[in-house]
Amino acid sequence: xxxxxxxxxxxxxxxxxxxxxxxSGAFAVADESVDGIVLSEKFPTFALKGNLVxxxxxxxxxxxxxxxxxxxxxxxxxxxxxxxxxxxxxFLMLKIPAPSPERQAEVVSLCExxxxxxxxxASPIRQNLNLLEGLVGAATAKACSGMPMVRVSExxxxxxxxxxxxxxxxxxxxxxxxxxKGLRLRRxxxxxxxxxxxxxxxxxxDILFSRIxx
Numbered sequence: 001x002x003x004x005x006x007x008x009x010x011x012x013x014x015x016x017x018x019x020x021x022x023x024s025g026a027f028a029v030a031d032e033s034v035d036g037i038v039l040s041e042k043f044p045t046f047a048l049k050g051n052l053v054x055x056x057x058x059x060x061x062x063x064x065x066x067x068x069x070x071x072x073x074x075x076x077x078x079x080x081x082x083x084x085x086x087x088x089x090x091f092l093m094l095k096i097p098a099p100s101p102e103r104q105a106e107v108v109s110l111c112e113x114x115x116x117x118x119x120x121x122a123s124p125i126r127q128n129l130n131l132l133e134g135l136v137g138a139a140t141a142k143a144c145s146g147m148p149m150v151r152v153s154e155x156x157x158x159x160x161x162x163x164x165x166x167x168x169x170x171x172x173x174x175x176x177x178x179x180x181k182g183l184r185l186r187r188x189x190x191x192x193x194x195x196x197x198x199x200x201x202x203x204x205x206d207i208l209f210s211r212i213x214x
Contacts, residue, residue, distance in 0.1 A: 007038050007040055008040075010035070015047070015058065016045050016046075017091065022085075023086075024068075029062065054104055057107060057108055060111040061097070067094070156207060161202075162199075168192070170191075171191060171194060172185070173185075173194075174186055176209060176210040178213050183208065
């Protein structure tokens with residue numbers, strides 16, 4: 001770990017969120033599978049200090065997407081709340097619904113039942129999506145078969161748009177996904193977190209591939 005940021009551990013039951021992706025609903029309650037995992041200060045971590053709300057209730061509250069909407073509704077004025085970078089202080093200022101313990105238990109029970117039903121439906125949906133992707137791939141292969149062949153060098157040139165990484169500036173990094181899924185977001189980070197040399201920018205229309213996962 002070369003990053004200069006403070007590292008800390010998370011325990012089961014902790015509340016964790018991403019300062020960079022709070023706007024996208026990156027709030028969670030840690031479970032046993034991540035107990036002891038190391039996080040940077042980009043992921044503030046909290047522990048419940050009483051029984052006003054249960055961790056199970058919070059888990060479903062986070063999954064509902066209400067926290068981002070609550071934040072936007074509560075913060076107004078010139079110094080408006082910025083969900084693009086949610087500080088610990090601002091997170092602690094949020095007011096969330098806190099019903100009675102009985103109502104919280106009822107909410108958890110209803111959400112768990114809905115999750116089970118959704119999972120039962122998900123398997124055939126995934127199978128249909130896999131079938132659809134296979135059909136699209138087969139149709140594309142058939143459409144392209146028997147056509148004249150040219151070297152890649154005949155249709156394009158190698159390009160490297162070098163980028164000077166500056167600590168304190170924000171950068172969006174992408175990667176080439178496997179299984180023909182195109183490009184996907186890797187992370188949004190500070191320049192000080194990027195340690196690999198030879199960073200370059202990509203533009204609309206560029207052709208990329210992964211040397212490792214080709």
